[in-house]
Amino acid sequence: MPDTSSTLIRPLWLMRLTVIAGLLAFWEAAARWWVDPQFLSPPSRVFLSLPSLFDTQGVPAALGIAFCEFAVGFAISAAIGLAVGLAIGLSRLSRRSFMPIILLLYATPQITVLPLFILYFGIGPASKIAFGVSHGIFPIIVTVVAGVQNIRPILIVAARSMGAKRWQIFRWVIFPHMIPSFFAGLRLGMAGVLLGVLLAELYVSTAGIGYFTQMFTESFDPTKLLGLISVLALMAIAFNVALRRAEIHFARWRQN
Amino acid sequence: MTIGDVAIRIKDVSHQFGEPGDAQFVRVLQHASLDILRGELVCLIGPSGCGKSTLLNVIGGLIRPSSGTVEVGANLIHGPLPREIAFVFQENALFPWCTIIDNVRLGMVFQGVSKDQHEDRARTSLEAVGLSEFMRYYPEQLSGGMRQRAALARALSLETNILLMDEPFGALDEQTRMILGEDLSVLLARTAKTIVFVTHSLGEAVFLADRVAIFSARPGTIKATIKIDEPHPRKPGFVTTEKFAQLRNQLYGLLHDEIRKGVEFTAVMGPDS
Amino acid sequence: MNGQQEQQERWLSRCLQIGFVLVLLLLWYLGTTYWGISGILLPNPVMVLHDLKEVLGSGEFLPDLEVTLFEVAVAFALSCVSGLALGYLISRSPYLIAVFEPLLSSVYSIPIILFLPLFVLFFGLGPWSKIALGATISFFPIVLNTIAGFGYVDRIFITAARSMGASNAQMFRYVLLPAALPVVLTGLRIGFTIALLAVLGSETIASFAGLGHRIAQLADAMETVRMFAYITFAVAIAAGLNALVSSLERQAKRR
Numbered sequence: 001m002p003d004t005s006s007t008l009i010r011p012l013w014l015m016r017l018t019v020i021a022g023l024l025a026f027w028e029a030a031a032r033w034w035v036d037p038q039f040l041s042p043p044s045r046v047f048l049s050l051p052s053l054f055d056t057q058g059v060p061a062a063l064g065i066a067f068c069e070f071a072v073g074f075a076i077s078a079a080i081g082l083a084v085g086l087a088i089g090l091s092r093l094s095r096r097s098f099m100p101i102i103l104l105l106y107a108t109p110q111i112t113v114l115p116l117f118i119l120y121f122g123i124g125p126a127s128k129i130a131f132g133v134s135h136g137i138f139p140i141i142v143t144v145v146a147g148v149q150n151i152r153p154i155l156i157v158a159a160r161s162m163g164a165k166r167w168q169i170f171r172w173v174i175f176p177h178m179i180p181s182f183f184a185g186l187r188l189g190m191a192g193v194l195l196g197v198l199l200a201e202l203y204v205s206t207a208g209i210g211y212f213t214q215m216f217t218e219s220f221d222p223t224k225l226l227g228l229i230s231v232l233a234l235m236a237i238a239f240n241v242a243l244r245r246a247e248i249h250f251a252r253w254r255q256n
Numbered sequence: 257m258t259i260g261d262v263a264i265r266i267k268d269v270s271h272q273f274g275e276p277g278d279a280q281f282v283r284v285l286q287h288a289s290l291d292i293l294r295g296e297l298v299c300l301i302g303p304s305g306c307g308k309s310t311l312l313n314v315i316g317g318l319i320r321p322s323s324g325t326v327e328v329g330a331n332l333i334h335g336p337l338p339r340e341i342a343f344v345f346q347e348n349a350l351f352p353w354c355t356i357i358d359n360v361r362l363g364m365v366f367q368g369v370s371k372d373q374h375e376d377r378a379r380t381s382l383e384a385v386g387l388s389e390f391m392r393y394y395p396e397q398l399s400g401g402m403r404q405r406a407a408l409a410r411a412l413s414l415e416t417n418i419l420l421m422d423e424p425f426g427a428l429d430e431q432t433r434m435i436l437g438e439d440l441s442v443l444l445a446r447t448a449k450t451i452v453f454v455t456h457s458l459g460e461a462v463f464l465a466d467r468v469a470i471f472s473a474r475p476g477t478i479k480a481t482i483k484i485d486e487p488h489p490r491k492p493g494f495v496t497t498e499k500f501a502q503l504r505n506q507l508y509g510l511l512h513d514e515i516r517k518g519v520e521f522t523a524v525m526g527p528d529s
Numbered sequence: 530m531n532g533q534q535e536q537q538e539r540w541l542s543r544c545l546q547i548g549f550v551l552v553l554l555l556l557w558y559l560g561t562t563y564w565g566i567s568g569i570l571l572p573n574p575v576m577v578l579h580d581l582k583e584v585l586g587s588g589e590f591l592p593d594l595e596v597t598l599f600e601v602a603v604a605f606a607l608s609c610v611s612g613l614a615l616g617y618l619i620s621r622s623p624y625l626i627a628v629f630e631p632l633l634s635s636v637y638s639i640p641i642i643l644f645l646p647l648f649v650l651f652f653g654l655g656p657w658s659k660i661a662l663g664a665t666i667s668f669f670p671i672v673l674n675t676i677a678g679f680g681y682v683d684r685i686f687i688t689a690a691r692s693m694g695a696s697n698a699q700m701f702r703y704v705l706l707p708a709a710l711p712v713v714l715t716g717l718r719i720g721f722t723i724a725l726l727a728v729l730g731s732e733t734i735a736s737f738a739g740l741g742h743r744i745a746q747l748a749d750a751m752e753t754v755r756m757f758a759y760i761t762f763a764v765a766i767a768a769g770l771n772a773l774v775s776s777l778e779r780q781a782k783r784r
Binding site: 012015016019020039040092093094096097098100101107108109111112113114115116118119120191194195198199202203210213214216217220222225226229232233236237240 | 638
């Protein structure tokens with residue numbers, strides 16, 4: 001293979017940074033000179049007007065509530081997902097009986113029942129959390145079941161041959177074995193909760209994030225709108241990074 | 257089948273991967289030289305990591321050596337020469353999305369053989385390796401031994417003068433290797449190809465080769481060659497003769513120290529590519 | 530376990546499954562008919578069925594369905610073309626793959642639905658904001674899978690073909706394309722599913738037409754019976770489309 005590395009930028013992270021910088025520059029140029037300012041705002045202006053965004057009444061509160069909804073929704077998803085996953089996964093009979101139902105629910109487009117959730121739980125944080133949980137539990141259940149199911153039978157045989165009782169096998173063999181899968185599921189679950197909470201927030205236009213996105217859209221204020229979107233995007237990234245850190249810390253041993 | 261003039265001239269080939277100072281730097285070949293005669297079957301044998309597969313790839317034009325040259329006939333090798341040289345790889349290089357016969361045909365498409373010859377050549381070569389019945393099967397449906405037969409058929413259908421085989425039976429069990437080795441000997445007695453065959457197995461080398469080239473441990477160079485004066489096709493009984501045992505012992509003696517050196521080297525440095 | 534035990538277990542699990550679903554349906558029916566759960570929150574299943582028949586019979590659903598299908602089709606077409614083209618180009622060089630794949634993956638990990646208000650700002654409440662969002666979101670699985678499919682073709686196949694004298698065109702047609710196809714097709718299927726979800730979602734949130742919008746509208750008007758009918762309809766349509774796409778993928782892979 002021809003060795004072109006001497007002509008390209010190493011290290012890679014620098015090249016990636018260059019690409020990102022290039023895109024930001026393009027955005028800046030486009031917003032300044034080519035696109036109507038009613039529709040697009042350059043990143044410089046968006047960044048500089050962040051303080052005024054936070055000064056807008058209700059915005060910090062809405063962001064704070066959204067943050068809490070993510071966190072609570074994720075915690076509940078993890079708990080329910082783990083519990084249900086273990087309940088279904090530990091017995092072959094329950095796996096065969098209930099996994100098809102779980103998979104069916106996982107595959108349905110839950111967005112169609114978003115208005116129903118709002119109808120039931122109201123326009124406050126409860127419906128956002130509920131919708132988030134409803135998106136988050138399924139990947140967790142599926143991966144927990146897989147993690148329990150995948151264990152090589154020889155490990156259980158070995159434990160039993162050494163005199164382990166049922167609960168000991170669960171505690172020392174099955175549970176630790178399942179942890180990496182659980183974390184993989186948490187990653188998907190996190191994405192689900194973020195999606196669910198955001199969908200619900202955007203839908204409810206009378207309060208919260210949805211109220212402000214609608215307001216900024218209707219008053220053609222791309223600066224504030226982009227600012228809001230950026231803050232939320234950063235929040236999402238922060239959650240992902242935090243989860244990634246936790247995963248590295250807890251699931252240090254990896255299977256294949 | 258008589259052995260003639262020089263078909264492949266390997267002159268002072270050295271090769272290294274990476275640059276000195278790199279973490280991955282490794283010198284695999286050091287001044288390897290060998291003349292391979294037309295119609296000869298030469299086995300390259302040596303410890304792990306000694307560069308025999310690298311040398312094979314250099315001969316075939318798949319790698320450009322850091323220094324030294326290889327001449328095939330009148331040509332200086334600097335790239336693949338599909339009309340002269342065909343490969344059989346150790347790894348399964350049959351395309352999994354094609355049937356066996358399509359795999360063989362595809363080789364001819366690449367080489368540029370005219371379409372009307374494809375069918376005949378494909379069938380002939382598959383018959384020669386004993387796979388006529390399995391033409392329409394997919395590689396995953398066949399055993400390892402059959403897959404390597406198919407790979408051989410593909411190489412044979414290209415009707416090249418030179419065949420390069422990189423531990424083609426390496427992934428197979430002992431018994432399959434034995435059978436394939438015998439079949440290969442019969443097959444090659446019929447053709448007049450020049451063959452370079454990389455192997456780890458002493459018995460296989462003595463059984464198949466006209467000459468065995470022994471490599472030193474990394475960085476590899478050709479330490480010695482042994483001539484095996486026995487007519488082709490080699491009978492299965494050859495393996496039990498006194499002559500075979502003597503040659504095998506001779507080979508063992510030349511190799512043993514190098515293998516030890518190779519093993520110790522990898523134990524200290526860790527396995528690398 | 531032996532054959533007989535296997536049979537028994539399969540039968541038993543089937544029973545549990547069906548029993549579970551039946552019990553839920555029964556509770557739903559009893560709850561709304563006899564136990565006084567408000568019809569506004571949870572309509573009677575029988576009434577929903579009636580309403581669904583009415584909607585289907587009258588063809589009332591057609592304009593909304595057309596809008597949704599149009600948006601999904603255009604969004605998917607856009608993301609296909611751009612995803613396949615860009616994915617293939619990036620896959621040609623390991624350097625480009627190393628630079629762009631992590632960037633694309635990272636962007637994909639943010640909920641891109643966030644950008645919906647921006648698209649509404651650009652394109653208004655009409656179909657184009659939904660198409661833009663659908664195309665943007667479904668672009669990512671397609672481009673990532675295309676990069677993976679073409680970029681990680683087992684080296685041995687390329688080496689073998691090269692040793693047999695394959696030209697670049699032959700390499701693409703006989704080696705790269707068939708090797709990459711399963712992964713690329715999976716990417717396309719995922720892309721379609723996501724485009725569908727993105728369109729339905731954005732219709733629900735900000736639109737004046739389409740199935741998602743219709744459901745939201747009925748919720749606002751508290752017409753829960755009809756809303757349930759439409760939800761059932763939308764879920765059925767989505768399931769049907771996804772099944773179609775999955776079967777197409779399977780067929781294309783079976784060569």
